[in-house]
Amino acid sequence: MAGRVKGLEHFRHDGMEYVFCDTQKELPETYEYLARLEAELGSKIIRLNAKAGFDHWHKLFNGYLPSPQNRWCTKYLKLKPFEAHVGNDNVVSYVGLRADEDRVGYISRKPNIKTRYPLKEAGIDYDGVIKILEDSGLGLPTFMNWGRTNSGCTFCFFQTPFEWAKLLEHYPKYFEEAMGYETIDPADPNKQFTWMEGAPLSSLLDPEERERVLEAGIREIAPKSDGKLASIFGIQTGRAGVACLMCQK
């Protein structure tokens, strides 16, 4: 696709590899999008982490949940598998940060991995990305049809309460699984591992609370968007520094 988009032609090279670090906790729509992407690229996307997904590391971290302050998931499920795959080869890693984004995230500091930002370097902003996706026929991932705004794990802690409520509505089994990872030990204040800050996911099982969260989410988004999911996506993903580059596939 890069070779056909004005401004991105020189980023495409023979022998390019596409990799996806699979946490084994991805949304079905993410896998479906990867398949569509493979068809568009005419190339397989190499899946990393085949043997050690989220549960493996969660156990090693004694049930301690990752959070924006301690992103062990990004480090062990995204960055390290990528670096292991690369080994000592000299590579250029392309990061899909847009020209209008000002985010920081996990990027490799290994001297043999050079990071480049094709979209940023070509001045392609949010509208430009949407145009590329529409022109290619790929469109946006279908999880956006029900309110999810990024392709992270089912239980990604970067979700807003609104997105958690939407997850419960759309995928109760993933919501239930996420609840199962939480630890709320009344006897030990140091053992309160919840995905949302300050409240367990079970708080959203209460229909009134869920309704309140959904309405607040819509009130927050509506004035800033034209009502299209693509615009909502732009607003949400434009939140500076709230997501990691390794996880925004």
Ligand code: SF4
């Ligand atoms: S998507 Fe979220 S939970 Fe998954 S690895 Fe990335 S930061 Fe962690």
